Amino acid sequence: MAILEFNNVSKIYQQGENEVHALQDVSLTVEQGEFIAVIGPSGSGKSTFLSIAGALLHPTKGDVILNGKNLNSIKPKDLINLRLHEIGFIFQTSNLIPYLNVLDQLLVVKRLDGKETKEDKQFAVQLLQELGLGEKLKKFPEQLSGGERQRTAIARAFMNDPSIILADEPTASLDSKRAFEVVQLIAKETKTRNKAAIMVTHDERMLEFCDKVYRMEDGRLKLDESFNS
Amino acid sequence: MFLAIKELKHSKLRFLLIGVITILIAWLVLILCGLGNGLTTLSAATIKNMDADYVVFEEESRASMSRSVISESLVDEIKQQANVEDAAPVGATSTTVINESSTDGKKVDVSILGIIPGSFLEPQVVEGDSLKEGKPLEVIANDSLKKEGYKIGDTLEIEGSLEKMKIVGFVTNETYNHLPSIFTTLDKWQAIQFAAPGSDKGIEKPVNAIMLQGENIDAEQLSKQFDNIEIVTKAKAIQGMPGFKEENGTIMMMLGFLLVISAFVLGVFFYVLTLQKSNQFGILKAIGASNRFLAKTIVSQVFLLSLISVVIGILLTYLTALILPEDMPFSLDIKLVVLYSILLVIISTLGSLASVRRVTKIDPLLAIGRVE
Numbered sequence: 001m002a003i004l005e006f007n008n009v010s011k012i013y014q015q016g017e018n019e020v021h022a023l024q025d026v027s028l029t030v031e032q033g034e035f036i037a038v039i040g041p042s043g044s045g046k047s048t049f050l051s052i053a054g055a056l057l058h059p060t061k062g063d064v065i066l067n068g069k070n071l072n073s074i075k076p077k078d079l080i081n082l083r084l085h086e087i088g089f090i091f092q093t094s095n096l097i098p099y100l101n102v103l104d105q106l107l108v109v110k111r112l113d114g115k116e117t118k119e120d121k122q123f124a125v126q127l128l129q130e131l132g133l134g135e136k137l138k139k140f141p142e143q144l145s146g147g148e149r150q151r152t153a154i155a156r157a158f159m160n161d162p163s164i165i166l167a168d169e170p171t172a173s174l175d176s177k178r179a180f181e182v183v184q185l186i187a188k189e190t191k192t193r194n195k196a197a198i199m200v201t202h203d204e205r206m207l208e209f210c211d212k213v214y215r216m217e218d219g220r221l222k223l224d225e226s227f228n229s
Numbered sequence: 230m231f232l233a234i235k236e237l238k239h240s241k242l243r244f245l246l247i248g249v250i251t252i253l254i255a256w257l258v259l260i261l262c263g264l265g266n267g268l269t270t271l272s273a274a275t276i277k278n279m280d281a282d283y284v285v286f287e288e289e290s291r292a293s294m295s296r297s298v299i300s301e302s303l304v305d306e307i308k309q310q311a312n313v314e315d316a317a318p319v320g321a322t323s324t325t326v327i328n329e330s331s332t333d334g335k336k337v338d339v340s341i342l343g344i345i346p347g348s349f350l351e352p353q354v355v356e357g358d359s360l361k362e363g364k365p366l367e368v369i370a371n372d373s374l375k376k377e378g379y380k381i382g383d384t385l386e387i388e389g390s391l392e393k394m395k396i397v398g399f400v401t402n403e404t405y406n407h408l409p410s411i412f413t414t415l416d417k418w419q420a421i422q423f424a425a426p427g428s429d430k431g432i433e434k435p436v437n438a439i440m441l442q443g444e445n446i447d448a449e450q451l452s453k454q455f456d457n458i459e460i461v462t463k464a465k466a467i468q469g470m471p472g473f474k475e476e477n478g479t480i481m482m483m484l485g486f487l488l489v490i491s492a493f494v495l496g497v498f499f500y501v502l503t504l505q506k507s508n509q510f511g512i513l514k515a516i517g518a519s520n521r522f523l524a525k526t527i528v529s530q531v532f533l534l535s536l537i538s539v540v541i542g543i544l545l546t547y548l549t550a551l552i553l554p555e556d557m558p559f560s561l562d563i564k565l566v567v568l569y570s571i572l573l574v575i576i577s578t579l580g581s582l583a584s585v586r587r588v589t590k591i592d593p594l595l596a597i598g599r600v601e
Contacts, residue, residue, distance in 0.1 A: 085517070095596060
């Protein structure tokens with residue numbers, strides 16, 4: 001089942017008199033249970049691609065269909081709700097809230113939705129245990145290592161039981177060992193929970209865990225055959 | 230509320246600093262409020278205490294007792310008018326008295342108020358007897374005179390005059406024109422005030438004003454029915470007290486400034502904090518926080534902080550009241566304390582609206598693609 005579809009999506013930025021084609025005719029389908037990677041040098045349009053997939057940015061042309069819903073036809077206010085319920089973000093510097101402990105980082109997702117139940121708390125604890133943070137529930141971000149922070153961010157992304165996980169350079173601030181662990185965990189959670197996941201990265205060491213690899217160059221997205229044969 | 234409280238708990242020092250500033254402002258606001266109330270009481274407690282609705286003055290006296298002389302004979306006529314339930318004349322003089330009964334002979338400045346014994350203008354005594362018609366020597370005095378060594382039975386001599394008076398009772402919280410009040414009969418007051426020939430401007434039985442009871446009095450209409458008088462509300466008569474507007478105005482101006490300052494201090498602090506946390510708000514928005522949620526977080530944070538600070542400010546103010554010298558014009562009216570506290574909290578909370586506006590403009594895209 002297709003979770004996310006890009007149909008000839010383009011994004012053009014106006015910079016003075018020039019038009020910058022950040023995305024050009026990008027088409028892609030991500031299936032349930034699939035973990036794909038988008039690689040490319042900086043400035044190639046990876047961030048724009050992820051922002052559009054995450055309903056943070058409107059494409060200039062083309063349709064984005066998430067779980068059967070065309071994002072173009074959703075009101076901005078409902079997009080917030082869509083992000084809250086359908087999308088799990090993992091940001092590059094883990095971007096946790098500094099004054100919340102590990103458990104609260106997850107529970108705040110439920111608070112955004114208005115309520116936090118006992119089951120939510122159990123689910124949060126279970127997620128954190130799966131990610132090896134069972135001992136760190138009451139720690140604040142400043143007391144965690146980079147790897148632990150990123151694992152907390154992974155847990156947070158899964159907290160709202162989303163349809164798709166979007167990871168933006170999740171290994172950017174980690175050494176290779178931690179980076180491998182983190183990507184492995186994203187892959188594992190994606191598979192066991194049967195989600196779709198997209199990881200945007202420029203780190204080619206991490207691709208062995210991915211089902212498909214796309215390469216982004218100057219706003220164009222191509223399936224990278226060398227990884228997918 | 231969730232994020233608001235968690236952050237307050239986590240960044241204690243940061244919020245403590247701004248809290249201390251707010252506490253100091255609240256403290257100052259409430260002290261000024263007590264001082265203003267104290268001065269008002271000192272200036273006009275006697276009139277405030279009077280159970281009257283309107284006051285009759287001489288025309289062109291601009292609602293000031295000291296500028297107004299009218300005839301007592303008006304009282305009976307005015308009583309006949311529609312909506313006037315009762316009327317009573319009053320006269321006031323400031324003078325200096327000497328205690329004849331004591332050897333140290335300490336002089337005291339007082340206000341002497343002439344009233345008709347038993348009229349609604351006579352205050353209840355807290356000690357001793359009340360005034361009686363036909364006993365012009367007897368007076369009742371404010372109990373602050375006790376501190377100057379005066380007691381019941383003492384004879385007072387008015388400086389520069391042959392008039393004498395005897396204290397038969399004490400009343401409390403009666404001051405007029407910043408001086409303790411002494412109540413005497415109208416006849417006696419007239420004898421003191423108009424001792425010099427011709428000083429009564431030829432008016433028979435002169436008084437300064439006539440107090441009226443009756444909520445539904447049409448002051449303008451009533452003024453027109455008589456020659457040479459004007460009728461104002463009691464509130465306006467209090468405003469007409471010498472120095473009242475000036476004192477009150479100064480304090481109100483300071484209070485106003487403080488309220489605005491507190492809104493700005495909190496507003497700017499939270500605005501800067503919001504700018505600093507733009508990225509954090511961006512992330513929250515990216516993972517699905519609505520503007521409403523973030524606005525509630527900020528407003529509840531400012532509200533909590535100002536509420537706690539104001540409560541501490543109230544406690545400090547009452548502690549201050551304990552150590553202030555007793556003769557300082559400082560009196561805390563619980564109603565005013567509550568009013569200013571609520572006002573302070575509301576105005577401070579309004580100061581957070583700039584931050585709320587800022588937050589609604591933060592783009593969730595901030596969360597994506599930033600390399601640090």
